[in-house]
Amino acid sequence: MAMLKGPNVFPRSEYLRRLAAVKHEMQRREISALVVVLPANITYLTGYTAKSGYVPQGLIVTLDDEEPIFITRRMDAPAAVHQMFIEGGRVIGYPEDLIANPDKDGWDALLGMLLEAGFGTARIGVEEQTLSIQTLLKFRTKAPAAEIVDFGNTICWIRGIKSDLEIALMREAAVIADAGMLRAKEVIRPGVSEADAAAEIIAQLVRGAGGKQGTDVADFSLCASPRTSTAHISWADDRFRQGSQINIELGGVRHGYTSALMRTFSIGTPSDHMRRLHEGEVAGLEAALAAVKPGATCGDVAAAFNKTLGKFGFKKESRCGYAIGIDWTEATASFKVGDPTVLKPNMTFHMMLGNWVDEDLGYVISETLRVTESGVETFSILPREIFQI
Amino acid sequence: MAMLKGPNVFPRSEYLRRLAAVKHEMQRREISALVVVLPANITYLTGYTAKSGYVPQGLIVTLDDEEPIFITRRMDAPAAVHQMFIEGGRVIGYPEDLIANPDKDGWDALLGMLLEAGFGTARIGVEEQTLSIQTLLKFRTKAPAAEIVDFGNTICWIRGIKSDLEIALMREAAVIADAGMLRAKEVIRPGVSEADAAAEIIAQLVRGAGGKQGTDVADFSLCASPRTSTAHISWADDRFRQGSQINIELGGVRHGYTSALMRTFSIGTPSDHMRRLHEGEVAGLEAALAAVKPGATCGDVAAAFNKTLGKFGFKKESRCGYAIGIDWTEATASFKVGDPTVLKPNMTFHMMLGNWVDEDLGYVISETLRVTESGVETFSILPREIFQI
Numbered sequence: 001m002a003m004l005k006g007p008n009v010f011p012r013s014e015y016l017r018r019l020a021a022v023k024h025e026m027q028r029r030e031i032s033a034l035v036v037v038l039p040a041n042i043t044y045l046t047g048y049t050a051k052s053g054y055v056p057q058g059l060i061v062t063l064d065d066e067e068p069i070f071i072t073r074r075m076d077a078p079a080a081v082h083q084m085f086i087e088g089g090r091v092i093g094y095p096e097d098l099i100a101n102p103d104k105d106g107w108d109a110l111l112g113m114l115l116e117a118g119f120g121t122a123r124i125g126v127e128e129q130t131l132s133i134q135t136l137l138k139f140r141t142k143a144p145a146a147e148i149v150d151f152g153n154t155i156c157w158i159r160g161i162k163s164d165l166e167i168a169l170m171r172e173a174a175v176i177a178d179a180g181m182l183r184a185k186e187v188i189r190p191g192v193s194e195a196d197a198a199a200e201i202i203a204q205l206v207r208g209a210g211g212k213q214g215t216d217v218a219d220f221s222l223c224a225s226p227r228t229s230t231a232h233i234s235w236a237d238d239r240f241r242q243g244s245q246i247n248i249e250l251g252g253v254r255h256g257y258t259s260a261l262m263r264t265f266s267i268g269t270p271s272d273h274m275r276r277l278h279e280g281e282v283a284g285l286e287a288a289l290a291a292v293k294p295g296a297t298c299g300d301v302a303a304a305f306n307k308t309l310g311k312f313g314f315k316k317e318s319r320c321g322y323a324i325g326i327d328w329t330e331a332t333a334s335f336k337v338g339d340p341t342v343l344k345p346n347m348t349f350h351m352m353l354g355n356w357v358d359e360d361l362g363y364v365i366s367e368t369l370r371v372t373e374s375g376v377e378t379f380s381i382l383p384r385e386i387f388q389i
Numbered sequence: 390m391a392m393l394k395g396p397n398v399f400p401r402s403e404y405l406r407r408l409a410a411v412k413h414e415m416q417r418r419e420i421s422a423l424v425v426v427l428p429a430n431i432t433y434l435t436g437y438t439a440k441s442g443y444v445p446q447g448l449i450v451t452l453d454d455e456e457p458i459f460i461t462r463r464m465d466a467p468a469a470v471h472q473m474f475i476e477g478g479r480v481i482g483y484p485e486d487l488i489a490n491p492d493k494d495g496w497d498a499l500l501g502m503l504l505e506a507g508f509g510t511a512r513i514g515v516e517e518q519t520l521s522i523q524t525l526l527k528f529r530t531k532a533p534a535a536e537i538v539d540f541g542n543t544i545c546w547i548r549g550i551k552s553d554l555e556i557a558l559m560r561e562a563a564v565i566a567d568a569g570m571l572r573a574k575e576v577i578r579p580g581v582s583e584a585d586a587a588a589e590i591i592a593q594l595v596r597g598a599g600g601k602q603g604t605d606v607a608d609f610s611l612c613a614s615p616r617t618s619t620a621h622i623s624w625a626d627d628r629f630r631q632g633s634q635i636n637i638e639l640g641g642v643r644h645g646y647t648s649a650l651m652r653t654f655s656i657g658t659p660s661d662h663m664r665r666l667h668e669g670e671v672a673g674l675e676a677a678l679a680a681v682k683p684g685a686t687c688g689d690v691a692a693a694f695n696k697t698l699g700k701f702g703f704k705k706e707s708r709c710g711y712a713i714g715i716d717w718t719e720a721t722a723s724f725k726v727g728d729p730t731v732l733k734p735n736m737t738f739h740m741m742l743g744n745w746v747d748e749d750l751g752y753v754i755s756e757t758l759r760v761t762e763s764g765v766e767t768f769s770i771l772p773r774e775i776f777q778i
Contacts, residue, residue, distance in 0.1 A: 213584035
């Protein structure tokens, strides 16, 4: 595969450091080969962000090899050679005939390679939750003398503490997220359709800001009156009106790294009820941010938020945030009462204070943040207010 | 849940028809309750398109009830009430405490409901490939007297033949896809950054066309020189130049239904090699379209394409297309040599002739099509040419 190699997002030493952390865990569990499947984990270990994960593909990390091997369908191999930091010859494209083939698929190719490389009697780690039961059975049938063990979401936990290089990308992504939200402030007007506003905001997120382009489109939600109690809908076939409220959740993306942001907009003066909720949420946000420091637990942060919000007569049922990084949510730590995760410098979270109180009252505000040596850094520079149009 | 119900995308009779087809299969397999998890299948059976599938949720279809029940996290219940055709009381929000909870999750809530409803000793269908092995084990442990059987991708196959109402949405989506591609023709110029072009094209796809707004952002690929041998990358941090070639894959979306389209752009005259490949591909496309008719197999269509392309001295290794509908690809039939699927009226396909010949020569063209009573209808009205800038 002689495909041109593109510029790497990170220096080689950064990828080797990440791989070393994974290999350390493999060693501890006596795993000699690991099959990484979660796309965000493949991005983390190689720089690859192409959207090929809807068919079988896996990154094989071994204790003996400095660089991993990537097995993907032949169509996607050139993009992998182009984007991954590894030597081009370590990207193996399996035959296209294995796509939509009822008898054999890409997992057969990957398993064939593992066996050929001498791992037929080894302890092989897999991310069980990323594989169907049919695929897991294939692993057990095709490599009957191997011991297949679950690596769980170990790599997600390793991803939890960012390097300064990753933080730099997340700051760039946050500048883009801010620009998207400011664009929303410009285009949300009575009579404008939700889709037209979304088009302008998303275009800004793609175009980028601060001299850096967006590198992908993250999930985007625009929940406007009378749908402000909903979350996670794209937008509706409707127009803004005088009195409309609009809740937006968006993300800036830099090479997979996402910084998320939520703000509430009001065309005209928000109701008293909404203003009281906003005051409580912002006070809660500030209390929660004050609780973020190395040594505190995620549960402590949630408790600080809940206590303050409660003083205003409100309650938030859902967690107050979650770890964030590549492809948005990391399925590890949450700002949730009782979460024992101890905060460490360069952990990053989306402190997500969306609160859908009842069918008439939903409100959103959030900050993407980094735990610092002594406290917290929020990435957005936008004011914590209801943006009134 | 008293959330306002939105306008349904389809009339009630359409959803009941779809459910009847699913129930017919359940009856045949003596399954009394079915847990549907694949988001596109939930969209199909209810109209729901919100992005909540990253946490546990399931639609329970039973033989005895006309309408299904939807179990989702409480945060997402209002959007489900708003978008789904079912009665609001049949949307059950499980407690937010089950999110990021190491001991119990949304599957426990769903299983609890199934047991309470008397299905503890029933035959329960699941889409095995959508569940982790941990979740499957939970089904077996929590409902030990039930028989858990795999429903496979039965619903995807049912989705394969569209109603005229679905075809109407796919035609609308195709008008949007065409508008996106025409926007690309306007904005691709030497010196323009790939991200700025992508921003304009994606904005068009969101804004919509033909009086219909886009309802979501589908995957989008822009692979320009020197990356024309890659597929599935968003875009790069680069600018177009005189002589650049640009391969674009995009989709218009209407309420989940996607019409996809690929075209190749050239700034300046394309090379002779590229022109020969283009001629072969268009001839192959026309031969393949001529082979599409009820009674022919998917394999016949691929054979017609391959034979014609071969006359021009080229070969395409990957399949020539696949079933398309909600959320783009349906994992069922493919235009692939040997695929025995027999074509029937209102099946829809993305005839995808992307051909990545070598590191210097990648070319894309495609059509989203419908099998008619006597032949084929292609949705796009764009010419089958290399768009020269």
